[in-house]
Amino acid sequence: MTPPPDPLDPSAVALRGDGAYPDSQVSYAGATYWLERHADGARRLIAVTDDESVFDRFAGTTETVGGRVRLRAETTAHNAEALRHALPWLTPSRVGLHTSAGFGDRLGLSTPGHVRALTAVGAPIRPVFAQQSIREMGRCHRTPRDVLDDATWGAFQAGWTKPVGGDADHLEHLDDVDATAAAGFAFFTLDPKARVDAEAEHADAAGIMTKVEAIDWPGLDSDLATFVNRYAGQRIDLEHDAVELDKESVLRAMAKYGPSLAHAMAMYRRLAEKGAGFEVEFAVDETDYPTKPVEHVVVVSELKRLGMDFISFAPRFVGRFEKGVEYIGDLEELKRDFEIHAQLARALGPYKLSLHSGSDKYSTYPLFAEATRGVAHLKTAGTSWAEALRVIARNDPDLMRRILALALDSFESSRKSYHLSCDPARIPADPSDDEVARLLDVVDSRQVLHVGYGAILDEFGPQMYRVWNDHEEEHYRIIADHFVRHLEPFAPYAQ
Numbered sequence: 399m400t401p402p403p404d405p406l407d408p409s410a411v412a413l414r415g416d417g418a419y420p421d422s423q424v425s426y427a428g429a430t431y432w433l434e435r436h437a438d439g440a441r442r443l444i445a446v447t448d449d450e451s452v453f454d455r456f457a458g459t460t461e462t463v464g465g466r467v468r469l470r471a472e473t474t475a476h477n478a479e480a481l482r483h484a485l486p487w488l489t490p491s492r493v494g495l496h497t498s499a500g501f502g503d504r505l506g507l508s509t510p511g512h513v514r515a516l517t518a519v520g521a522p523i524r525p526v527f528a529q530q531s532i533r534e535m536g537r538c539h540r541t542p543r544d545v546l547d548d549a550t551w552g553a554f555q556a557g558w559t560k561p562v563g564g565d566a567d568h569l570e571h572l573d574d575v576d577a578t579a580a581a582g583f584a585f586f587t588l589d590p591k592a593r594v595d596a597e598a599e600h601a602d603a604a605g606i607m608t609k610v611e612a613i614d615w616p617g618l619d620s621d622l623a624t625f626v627n628r629y630a631g632q633r634i635d636l637e638h639d640a641v642e643l644d645k646e647s648v649l650r651a652m653a654k655y656g657p658s659l660a661h662a663m664a665m666y667r668r669l670a671e672k673g674a675g676f677e678v679e680f681a682v683d684e685t686d687y688p689t690k691p692v693e694h695v696v697v698v699s700e701l702k703r704l705g706m707d708f709i710s711f712a713p714r715f716v717g718r719f720e721k722g723v724e725y726i727g728d729l730e731e732l733k734r735d736f737e738i739h740a741q742l743a744r745a746l747g748p749y750k751l752s753l754h755s756g757s758d759k760y761s762t763y764p765l766f767a768e769a770t771r772g773v774a775h776l777k778t779a780g781t782s783w784a785e786a787l788r789v790i791a792r793n794d795p796d797l798m799r800r801i802l803a804l805a806l807d808s809f810e811s812s813r814k815s816y817h818l819s820c821d822p823a824r825i826p827a828d829p830s831d832d833e834v835a836r837l838l839d840v841v842d843s844r845q846v847l848h849v850g851y852g853a854i855l856d857e858f859g860p861q862m863y864r865v866w867n868d869h870e871e872e873h874y875r876i877i878a879d880h881f882v883r884h885l886e887p888f889a890p891y892a893q
């Protein structure tokens with residue numbers, strides 16, 4: 399358990415400078431810490447203590463003020479690490495089966511808005527502020543440490559004093575595991591999608607046999623006959639449904655996922671070598687076809703047999719979960735899909751079900767929260783970026799017009815690896831100020847801007863950060879309002 403902070407030391411409050419973020423001020427283990435913003439926009443950590451040795455890990459300057467030692471330290475990676483050590487709730491830890499939400503933040507600026515949303519909703523939803531996929535880190539030129547450190551400073555700035563998770567999202571290679579584990583992440587999303595065989599969805603019986611015979615069975619510590627004996631003819635009775643495992647469907651499931659299981663296990667063992675204190679999600683949400691109940695059973699059972707201890711599973715649900723827009727599909731069908739996967743997660747686990755590309759899908763949250771009874775993880779990635787663009791649209795429409803033009807120019811390359819239904823041809827080429835203000839409310843422009851972040855930040859990053867910096871209150875307010883709508887449906891089930 400992460401210890402709570404101490405009562406705020408009132409004598410330290412008097413030492414707070416004009417640029418201090420009042421919410422950040424916190425006392426713990428003999429010192430009081432806060433964050434100050436200076437006229438140049440730079441933030442600095444300030445802390446006071448009676449025992450200078452408390453500051454040994456920080457790199458900064460100290461002076462004596464009114465008989466106490468005051469530290470001034472830059473918000474560097476080194477000092478982020480020291481701060482996580484000094485205020486232990488800021489160190490990512492395992493989230494377990496608690497209801498949780500992942501707040502991807504491409505910019506490293508949004509965490510204070512996320513904290514406000516959580517505080518406003520008030521339910522015990524565990525946050526994962528530090529969360530970014532390797533793909534996104536590459537496009538944003540961020541390192542795993544940058545992601546972790548920005549979330550640390552943001553949570554500190556906004557006064558978050560409860561546990562946090564840290565999600566190294568969509569890891570596909572062994573190197574990704576090494577890089578993110580070294581940075582200090584606690585939650586690892588293993589995504590072996592490159593080895594999921596989509597052809598198995600429609601292959602004929604002979605094609606399926608060819609595929610399952612080609613599986614590296616010794617690598618899975620099994621053989622084909624044993625596999626068939628283990629699953630074929632079984633029936634899993636659930637609370638309201640039953641899943642029949644016939645030979646054809648278990649073979650098809652293995653033809654599809656078998657090779658990916660070996661790779662996921664290789665990543666898992668790599669993590670396990672590094673020691674305890676981590677947890678894992680197994681994710682196949684970015685595959686081409688919805689995960690069938692039989693596939694859920696086979697995949698999860700095989701991973702368990704092989705020794706993977708995972709805390710959550712992200713199937714590919716029915717319908718379309720596109721970036722940054724409402725769910726596209728039949729809600730009744732999705733409700734049934736949530737229910738059967740949630741029953742399986744209780745029967746075979748318990749483990750959490752994880753809803754990826756979860757942002758902006760307001761119609762799905764009540765269904766997901768209810769089906770899982772709050773044993774759920776909601777993962778959002780780019781929606782904070784899309785919402786941050788509102789700040790630019792409102793305060794610098796000319797810059798926004800140039801951003802839109804670039805997003806349209808780079809769309810064909812930016813869209814790769816994303817599921818989208820936008821039509822760039824429907825976006826006004828030279829939008830008026832009113833049209834600029836609505837760009838984030840229209841599916842076509844929202845998606846084009848949503849996926850264009852890499853090219854946009856490469857070209858306009860410094861100007862955009864200046865706008866966000868000049869309007870940070872507005873930015874946090876927009877993010878907070880947006881996330882309250884995401885989190886509220888989970889509140890009745892949060893645990």
Ligand SMILES: [Zn+2]
Binds near residue numbers: 681
């Ligand atoms: Zn995902």
